[in-house]
Amino acid sequence: MSADDERKPLATATMHGATHGDALTIATWNINSVRLRQQQVAAFLDGWRPDVLCLQEIRCATDAFPARTFRRLGYEHMAVWGRKGHAGVAILSRLPLCNVQRHCFCGLEDARHIMAEVAGVEVHSLYVPAGGDVPDAGRNPKFAHKLAFLDELRTWLARQVQQAASGGREVILTGDLNVAPLPDDVWDHRRLLRVITHTPMETERLETLRAEAGMVDVVRVRLPVPEKVFTWWSYRAGDAWEQHDRGRRLDHVWSTPELAARLEDVAIARETRSWPRPSDHVPVLARFRRR
DNA sequence: ATGGTAGGTGGCCTA
Numbered sequence: 364m365s366a367d368d369e370r371k372p373l374a375t376a377t378m379h380g381a382t383h384g385d386a387l388t389i390a391t392w393n394i395n396s397v398r399l400r401q402q403q404v405a406a407f408l409d410g411w412r413p414d415v416l417c418l419q420e421i422r423c424a425t426d427a428f429p430a431r432t433f434r435r436l437g438y439e440h441m442a443v444w445g446r447k448g449h450a451g452v453a454i455l456s457r458l459p460l461c462n463v464q465r466h467c468f469c470g471l472e473d474a475r476h477i478m479a480e481v482a483g484v485e486v487h488s489l490y491v492p493a494g495g496d497v498p499d500a501g502r503n504p505k506f507a508h509k510l511a512f513l514d515e516l517r518t519w520l521a522r523q524v525q526q527a528a529s530g531g532r533e534v535i536l537t538g539d540l541n542v543a544p545l546p547d548d549v550w551d552h553r554r555l556l557r558v559i560t561h562t563p564m565e566t567e568r569l570e571t572l573r574a575e576a577g578m579v580d581v582v583r584v585r586l587p588v589p590e591k592v593f594t595w596w597s598y599r600a601g602d603a604w605e606q607h608d609r610g611r612r613l614d615h616v617w618s619t620p621e622l623a624a625r626l627e628d629v630a631i632a633r634e635t636r637s638w639p640r641p642s643d644h645v646p647v648l649a650r651f652r653r654r
Numbered sequence: 655a656t657g658g659t660a661g662g663t664g665g666c667c668t669a
Contacts, residue, residue, distance in 0.1 A: 600659085
């Protein structure tokens with residue numbers, strides 16, 4: 364699927380508003396500084412017109428979030444949790460948001476999670492710690508923290524989905540999960556088995572916690588294995604990132620099964636990686652039929 | 655076995 368092919372079905376349906384009332388389009392993007400790239404966010408919103416955009420790594424304090432830029436484009440509803448310099452998450456929406464909440468994983472107020480209700484659906488924007496370079500929890504505290512974060516996510520998410528169900532709500536979890544769980548989520552499975560993001564310690568944890576929560580990896584419903592699907596390409600490859608296509612699928616959209624049954628389309632907005640001074644991640648979109 | 659690039663910060667950290 365080329366970027367153009369991917370773009371049309373989603374963009375036309377949400378751009379022209381004809382099916383807008385019948386569909387809910389959710390996007391997620393690790394923007395790697397929202398202030399530096401606010402015009403890229405604006406261009407993306409203008410082109411794809413998702414109803415909701417979940418951001419990660421906004422890298423600014425909540426007060427410094429460039430809300431006006433997005434409000435002008437019709438994204439009037441925002442939930443933001445930022446901090447100076449690192450991490451930070453947000454949800455932008457054309458539809459009203461309510462019941463905004465945050466969760467502090469591992470007892471840290473490090474702005475890695477925010478959630479809100481949109482059109483009766485509970486939407487989460489999550490940023491899992493990257494985990495450093497050495498895949499040994501005994502020697503690398505950042506990797507130990509990542510594993511502890513995933514372990515807490517396992518029990519927390521299962522409970523969260525249960526509570527949503529008892530309240531009659533569907534759940535969409537999006538974000539930079541910093542794990543590429545399947546062999547076809549990386550450019551070379553064997554070479555990446557000892558590279559953080561694709562070690563069995565991480566991939567088994569992520570698949571287990573998703574299954575235990577009863578959630579569906581909706582990107583893989585529409586782009587099933589063995590197709591390679593990537594959402595991130597390292598800056599360190601320089602200009603060769605596209606030539607070799609050495610990417611990983613670190614950014615995800617999951618939903619509860621009833622919502623997954625109403626999935627209409629999925630897209631990876633890969634063209635943004637070719638824009639000047641891009642984020643190293645690209646947006647992932649999913650469109651659902653509304654009841 | 656290693657270093658490559660990027661962003662925010664404040665005299666290096668995280669990714």
